Amino acid sequence: MKVLVMGAGVVGVTTAWQLLKDGHEVVLVERLSAAADETSFGNAGAIAPGHAYAWSSPRAPMTLLRSLWRNDQALRFRFSLDPALWSWSWKFLRQCTAERYRRNTQTKHRLCAYSKAVLHEVVAETGIDYDRQAGGILYCYRDPAAFENRRREMAILTDLGEDLRALDADQAIATEPALAAARDKLAGAIHAVGDETGDCRKFTQALAALCAEKGAVIKYDTSVTAIHASGDEIDKVMTDRGEEVADAYVLAMGCASPQFTRPLGLDLPIYPVKGYSVTLPIAGRNNPPAINGIDEDNLCAFTRMGDRLRVTATAEFAGFDKSHRPADYSHMLAAVRDLLPEAADYDAPDYWAGLRPMTPDNCPYIGRGRHRNLVYNTGHGHIGWTMSNGSARIAADVIAGRSPAIDMSGLDIR
């Protein structure tokens, strides 16, 4: 079968790989000049089933409300006239009950855990080097009340088999000695033993090259302009370089996906949520962490990727604006420097900002809608690197007519 995949982020490229493994003829179209040049470019690199908690929690409405008047660097929600933001926010708030929070977290965890296993298979079969760091992720807490809250919530994930260990400050430092300077600031940490990290862009670009070697036709600098349907079937995709006709189509265009599904009668509630990321060099004199982590009070991740330290933070509702200035990074850099003063060369920052394709319940859309030859694989939000390889396997299963290996409730076109 000939399959056209739209979008060469981590989700599109992993999907292309799984389709090739199934023996399909694959064409991948991407508007930019390289794979993983949009949201998959500079993320925190966490493969984190141990942190699959939904953002839409019972605490979220108050956090959002507070951010309206506080100059909070972690969450920036501002009044806006954008009707898409209001519609998305209403749907998000409806997901913030205790019962939906638990269910969405369980659904995300199901996909995250499956996806980590598929990632390991792909790495075993390809040997891709992507600066993987295993040994878990340390979720660090400064505020004792927040630490206590998370300890109580941990059962949602430990009941599903996730190995999460609550550590006091001394145990956290014994686990990651680079945190020693922050002894007085730490209330404790949760060690998610099975989590790991790696460079999503490096992985995606290497896998795209292997897809091309395996026969995929990758068309960079090619923008999808419209998806044409007749009845319950897609008959072609228009691009700025001509039309593409295939037997099946996969939509993996991240934040851009809704603009192409609306004319097909499907209003996907995916809203861009901006995040900031800065990459710092690590030299011989530095003392980088051997175990990566998150400063949970500042929602700020620190990840060693080979000879670089990546620091990411912030959820900002700014539409499709990806602009950034050095001042946007001062709070997050100060927070990480406070915990890990010697981790990297803090005076040589390389700044980036990207847009998370967030759905109201934080779960992606994978599978068919009303067009029998169009498969959605989009809306992976803040945890799409973690979910990508499993989502790709599922999309390929749907195209092959196989049942996916996991229960798809909460992950389909709902």
Ligand SMILES: Cc1cc2nc3c(=O)[nH]c(=O)nc-3n(C[C@H](O)[C@H](O)[C@H](O)COP(=O)(O)OP(=O)(O)OC[C@H]3O[C@@H](n4cnc5c(N)ncnc54)[C@H](O)[C@@H]3O)c2cc1C
């Ligand atoms: C600051 C930050 C930190 C993050 N940290 C983590 C983390 O630690 N762990 C984790 O699991 N996830 C993390 N994420 C989330 C993760 O990066 C995303 O979920 C993931 O990259 C989404 O992948 P995607 O392929 O769906 O989207 P994208 O990477 O955006 O890919 C979509 C592609 O479609 C292309 N496209 C769009 N429109 C068109 C068109 N008209 N024609 C052709 N091509 C088009 C785009 O150019 C793009 O290449 C983070 C995100 C951010 C912003």
